Amino acid sequence: MQTLESISADRINALFAEVESFTDPDFDGWTRTVFSSPYQEERHWMLRQFKDSGLQNVHVDAAGNIVGVLPGRNPFADPIVLGSHTDTVERGGRFDGVVGVLGALEVVQRFRESGRLLERPLMVIDFFGEEANPFGLTCLGSRSLVGHLAPQDLERINPEGKRLGDTLQAFGMDPSGILGMSTGRPAKWHAYLELHIEQSDSLEKARRDIGVVTAVAGIKRLLARYLGQYDHAGGARMRARKDALLAAASSALVLHEFACGNPGYAVATTTHIDSLQSAQNVVPGKAELRAEVRSTDSAWFTSVDRELTQRVSARAHEFGCDVDLEWFLDNEIVQTNSTLQQNIVDASQSFGLSWMAVPSGATHDSVHISRIAPMGMIFVPSVGGRSHCPEEMTPQRDILNGIRVLEESVRLADKGPLPTL
Secondary structure, eight states: OOOHHHHHHHHHHHHHHHHTTTSOOOOSSOOOOOTHHHHHHHHHHHHHHHTTOOOOEEEETTTSOOOEEEEOOTTTSEEEEEEOOOOOOOOOOOSSTHHHHHHHOOOOHHHHHHTTOOSEEEEEEESOOOSSOTOOOOOOHHHEEEEEEEEGGGOOOOTTEEEEEEHHHHHOOHHOOOOOOHSSOOOOOSSEEEEOOOOHHHHHTTTOOOEEEEEEOEEEEEEEEEEEOOOETTSSSSGGGGOOHHHHHHHHHHHHHHHHOOSSSSEEEEEEEOOOOTTTTOOSEEEOOOOOOOOOOHHHHHHHHHHHHHHHHHHHTTTTOOOOOEEEEEOOOEEOOOOHHHHHHHHHTTOOEEEEEEOOOOOOOHHHHTTTTTTTEEEEEEEEGOOOTTTOOOOOOOHHHHHHHHHHHHHHHHOOOOOOO
């Protein structure tokens, strides 16, 4: 006779095998980017999985999120919500986001098969377009759901010159409906829980089964424009040059060194440097650098743009260049709910699983959902800390451990009150 755990394993294996078939064959790994055909096909498939799991009122809301509800004893109670996403980056991995959606569906199956009815409704959401896209706006579905999507966002242009609003419409969505959802008053939820792979190596190195997320890192992004002087690459002597590209490249080291000097969790990543011209015999007179910084240290995060503006400007001047820096706040640091943290700890210990408190350096839909619900996150280990790449790997035993902890955390949240927002 099969056990509950072996039944869960069989179901999870089958679902992963199917969802992995929805990928762009032109890329290595798994590519299911927002607005792509593989993503559209996978969403149709996912709607069937929501219905097959026993969820009711399965639908796609105005923001593109796939939603279903397992009724509880009290249909008027604020729901407990589980969710994540199933879109990927280009050349992505199998587990990022997908673990949270398939894990939530398995929790629904386990509640149904156990015959134990929750007091509250249990809602599951596959959020639309969580990953980065060419329009420079992540978490499209969850942003809209909580009122973080503005009319001007629909005017964003991708590198091909297409508007986000037009692209949404071509994908079969109503841009006015998305904005209507944003401007309406969002419903309050009792709790939001998200199961996710860690996307780092803290759990693996510490040999812990479960990560109890304490906070999701804030993100600030930088666009730096360097102005030097164009010169002939053969005629201009080295010490007389005002090489904008060299100033930008040296600034990347400034960012790296500054983040390395923080004793807590802080990271800085230069993502792009461009000389704005391709001639090989010209000293670059202009350049651009794009970078981001992330941290869960509020003091560091508050002052990082001021500190780095001074340091990057000083480094640019060493190369005879001027620099204009423009900072953009992507999201503030978001703390997870302390009661939900304790529920996750208690659930882990009830199964004899080891745990540790960890920050999340990656952004999730939970950042936006924290505006309408107490929020908690459960991490499971990533082999080698790898993510957003074909080598992304989380063993089945860790996924099943995460599902068990998620299920028990739902039970605990259903029993007790949570602090109001």
